[in-house]
Amino acid sequence: MSGQEQRFVEDVFNSNWIAPLGPHVDAFEREIAQYAGVKGAVALSSGTAAIHLALRYLGVGMGDMVFCSSLTFAASANPILYLGAKPVFIDSEPETWNMSSLALERAFVEGESKGYIPKAVIIINLYGQSADMFSLLEICNRYNVPVIEDAAESLGATYKGRPSGTFGKFGIYSFNGNKIITTSGGGMLISDDLEALEKVCFWATQARDPARHYQHSEFGYNYRLSNVLAAIGRGQMLVLEERVKARRSVYNRYFEELAYIDGIEFMPEAPFGRSTHWLTALTVDPERCGVTALKIMNALGNSNIESRPVWKPLHLQPLFSNCEYYSHEQGESVSERLFQTGICLPSGSNLSKQDQYCVINCINNCLNKLL
Numbered sequence: 001m002s003g004q005e006q007r008f009v010e011d012v013f014n015s016n017w018i019a020p021l022g023p024h025v026d027a028f029e030r031e032i033a034q035y036a037g038v039k040g041a042v043a044l045s046s047g048t049a050a051i052h053l054a055l056r057y058l059g060v061g062m063g064d065m066v067f068c069s070s071l072t073f074a075a076s077a078n079p080i081l082y083l084g085a086k087p088v089f090i091d092s093e094p095e096t097w098n099m100s101s102l103a104l105e106r107a108f109v110e111g112e113s114k115g116y117i118p119k120a121v122i123i124i125n126l127y128g129q130s131a132d133m134f135s136l137l138e139i140c141n142r143y144n145v146p147v148i149e150d151a152a153e154s155l156g157a158t159y160k161g162r163p164s165g166t167f168g169k170f171g172i173y174s175f176n177g178n179k180i181i182t183t184s185g186g187g188m189l190i191s192d193d194l195e196a197l198e199k200v201c202f203w204a205t206q207a208r209d210p211a212r213h214y215q216h217s218e219f220g221y222n223y224r225l226s227n228v229l230a231a232i233g234r235g236q237m238l239v240l241e242e243r244v245k246a247r248r249s250v251y252n253r254y255f256e257e258l259a260y261i262d263g264i265e266f267m268p269e270a271p272f273g274r275s276t277h278w279l280t281a282l283t284v285d286p287e288r289c290g291v292t293a294l295k296i297m298n299a300l301g302n303s304n305i306e307s308r309p310v311w312k313p314l315h316l317q318p319l320f321s322n323c324e325y326y327s328h329e330q331g332e333s334v335s336e337r338l339f340q341t342g343i344c345l346p347s348g349s350n351l352s353k354q355d356q357y358c359v360i361n362c363i364n365n366c367l368n369k370l371l
């Protein structure tokens with residue numbers, strides 16, 4: 001928290017407007033839509049809920065296929081299962097670690113030859129960096145398949161000068177506790193299609209037909225963000241740019257101190273936009289470094305420093321073991337290599353310079369076999 005949230009939350013308490021909906025929800029939606037430069041936004045209880053409702057709006061149902069990035073958090077793909085549809089996972093490209101247009105193209109061609117085209121494509125923006133949206137959209141547009149941009153990790157980033165999350169039919173943001181700004185939990189669905197957003201909002205509030213008595217012709221969900229949490233979100237939006245700067249300077253310091261080491265490669269920042277570097281991630285080549293990524297993570301852990309592997313690709317998850325997967329090139333799975341060799345370093349916006357040097361020294365010691 002920045003301190004500015006408290007002013008908004010105080011207003012909630014002073015007005016006693018605790019009931020789920022309220023003026024801060026409307027204002028938060030307006031502010032996000034304005035920030036992103038889109039026509040509208042619907043505040044929801046999570047980013048996962050936003051993906052779920054976007055997929056339902058696109059008519060995804062039992063037995064349908066949905067293409068989805070493989071190198072991501074399970075929340076990107078779980079809503080496909082909620083609707084009884086089937087994910088097909090698409091590999092990353094080495095340049096951005098995001099969805100590979102080569103793999104996407106092959107998935108479309110082979111899908112078509114098997115007699116299906118997907119109902120939707122979920123493109124995720126990894127660790128604060130946009131995917132190469134124009135080349136991916138070109139393929140999806142050719143097949144007339146709508147895109148949901150999972151920008152849960154890339155709020156604050158840009159692609160070709162435009163805010164990340166605004167390139168598909170729908171974009172989603174998350175305000176979960178670990179994201180660049182947070183409402184403790186929450187999400188947002190954005191779009192230029194106001195009719196679609198109205199329908200989604202209807203489903204998110206238990207699908208109540210316009211009648212004084214409670215009447216329902218469709219099933220809905222309890223998926224709206226509360227007025228209290230929206231108030232926190234409004235305070236957080238005031239510091240988004242500050243948070244991006246902080247994450248980028250954390251990345252820059254790691255880069256200055258570690259990038260020269262033979263065998264260490266940072267997640268590349270593509271020239272097409274600005275990454276927030278929500279997380280700083282790098283890969284460790286065990287041949288050239290003399291140690292594995294796992295060894296470094298263990299050394300960090302021994303110094304009480306938390307680090308994580310890069311996401312385990314979804315096509316390798318037991319839950320999705322029977323799903324199709326298209327690798328970047330035949331015989332070259334980029335996401336698997338990133339999972340085997342990748343580390344996400346402590347990247348919080350409030351990480352002190354001193355703490356960051358503890359991380360850097362620990363890695364250096366491990367590489368020099370002092371630990």
Ligand SMILES: *Cc1c(COP(=O)(O)O)cnc(C)c1O
Nearest residue numbers: 046047048073075076152174176
């Ligand atoms: C966090 C995250 C989500 C889910 O957001 P919630 O608000 O936690 O439901 C979805 N996709 C990605 C890529 C995420 O990192």
